[in-house]
Amino acid sequence: GENVEQHPSTLSVQEGDSAVIKCTYSDSASNYFPWYKQELGKGPQLIIDIRSNVGEKKDQRIAVTLNKTAKHFSLHITETQPEDSAVYFCAARYNSYGKLTFGQGTILTVHP
Amino acid sequence: DTGVSQDPRHKITKRGQNVTFRCDPISEHNRLYWYRQTLGQGPEFLTYFQNEAQLEKSRLLSDRFSAERPKGSFSTLEIQRTEQGDSAMYLCASSRNRVYYEQYFGPGTRLTVT
Numbered sequence: 001g002e003n004v005e006q007h008p009s010t011l012s013v014q015e016g017d018s019a020v021i022k023c024t025y026s027d028s029a030s031n032y033f034p035w036y037k038q039e040l041g042k043g044p045q046l047i048i049d050i051r052s053n054v055g056e057k058k059d060q061r062i063a064v065t066l067n068k069t070a071k072h073f074s075l076h077i078t079e080t081q082p083e084d085s086a087v088y089f090c091a092a093r094y095n096s097y098g099k100l101t102f103g104q105g106t107i108l109t110v111h112p
Numbered sequence: 113d114t115g116v117s118q119d120p121r122h123k124i125t126k127r128g129q130n131v132t133f134r135c136d137p138i139s140e141h142n143r144l145y146w147y148r149q150t151l152g153q154g155p156e157f158l159t160y161f162q163n164e165a166q167l168e169k170s171r172l173l174s175d176r177f178s179a180e181r182p183k184g185s186f187s188t189l190e191i192q193r194t195e196q197g198d199s200a201m202y203l204c205a206s207s208r209n210r211v212y213y214e215q216y217f218g219p220g221t222r223l224t225v226t
Contacts, residue, residue: 042220043219046215046217049214097160097168098207098215099157099160100147100155100215101157102154103154105153105154
């Protein structure tokens, strides 16, 4: 089965700085990589995703890059704001049914 | 608001009791997933439905767990003879049936077994 490793486990930045979270996956057949933001007491919220036939995708302050050869993908948040503080999860999908395998999560804290 | 709803939001039960959770997916989504999330971890896949058919179950889903999706609409997850290790957040997600798609999660049901 798929295995997803996520780093770092915690990340603290000053407001306005950039934040980068990295994930690696094990199954080269994985073809879809979403990122979720989870706030305390809430379910995960999809913030951006990327398919295996694309190397980079950007949505305003958020971007994701994918390196299929190295089997890793990264989330980049620019101009961070305090409301970006949350737990971020990467995930990978490798079978046709669509179940996601999640990383362990990164606690992002943005200090004003 | 993603549109996936779950009920109840919180459940406290005593060890050995049975509990049932409900998930209502986004109306046009025919794929439905259950995940379990323990504190400090990412969600872990439990089971998957396409319409009313349960197509995949994780080995995490012991025989005390059963899930149904009658008529391909809402789904229920039942845990029989609960154990303290069942304490977790139970998350439901839904998606369309296409090759590339987004999975949208509900707010989850927090289960505490005392």
